[in-house]
Amino acid sequence: MKVYIIDDEQANREIVQILLQKYYPEMTILGDSDDLDTFIESRHLQDDTDLLFLDILMPDSTGFDLLNQLKKRSFEVILVTGFEQFALQAFEHSVIDYILKPIDKDRFCSAMEKAKKRISEKELLQSAKTQSVSRSKIAVIKNKKTHYIECSSVAYMIGQSGGYTTIFCKNGEFFLLSKSLSSVELECGDVPFLLRASQSVIINLEDIVTCDQGGSGYIGLRTNDFEVFLPRRKKREVLQQVENYLKSPT
Structure with missing residues (x-):
């Protein structure tokens, strides 16, 4: 699973990275940013990311701005914020979980388990679809031979x-x-x-x-x-x- 982190405070980005490295060392951290632009402007980064840790309030924008621009996203989202009042709005954007700062280790791990389960289910479904498509053939007869x-x-x-x-x-x-x-x-x-x-x-x-x-x-x-x-x-x-x-x- 590949992870990207967006938060305007470096200390918060480092805390997420430390928790990932300690409890989920199998995860790949693609990088982090203190604003939305790096992520929004990179389709390659969006395609590579499985899970995005996203802050809500930043100096010139909000995490909801990113979610509104990338409505048909392929990655999952965990919101990390210091404000409780955005919880309802957060789940309207189909995020996996909503973690309040300062980040509690148990709360973090609970959100990560949800993320792992959902991403694993998506991968299994996609694999099944790919196998189904790859097996799809049409049998036709031409010149006394069956062609598939x-x-x-x-x-x-x-x-x-x-x-x-x-x-x-x-x-x-x-x-x-x-x-x-x-x-x-x-x-x-x-x-x-x-x-x-x-x-x-x-x-x-x-x-x-x-x-x-x-x-x-x-x-x-x-x-x-x-x-x-x-x-x-x-x-x-x-x-x-x-x-x-x-x-x-x-």
């Missing part, structure tokens, strides 16, 4: 009349299946990067390269320069799915 296509290699799929589906892969290959698009979608299972863009088209979010500005318009894929037209509402939904997928932990 990794879902991750699919660029897009087009459903056709008569219950047929054509699968177009990123490497240029394509396969015609005597299955409906809905049947193929069920066979793929819960794959986060495959999205039903329209009644007859499923696209791979990772293959999107262009999008028309404004309301309705075309979403363009890298493979075959394929474009699919979407009405305003559906295009907004697809773009939101793309944003959510890109921000999700990998």
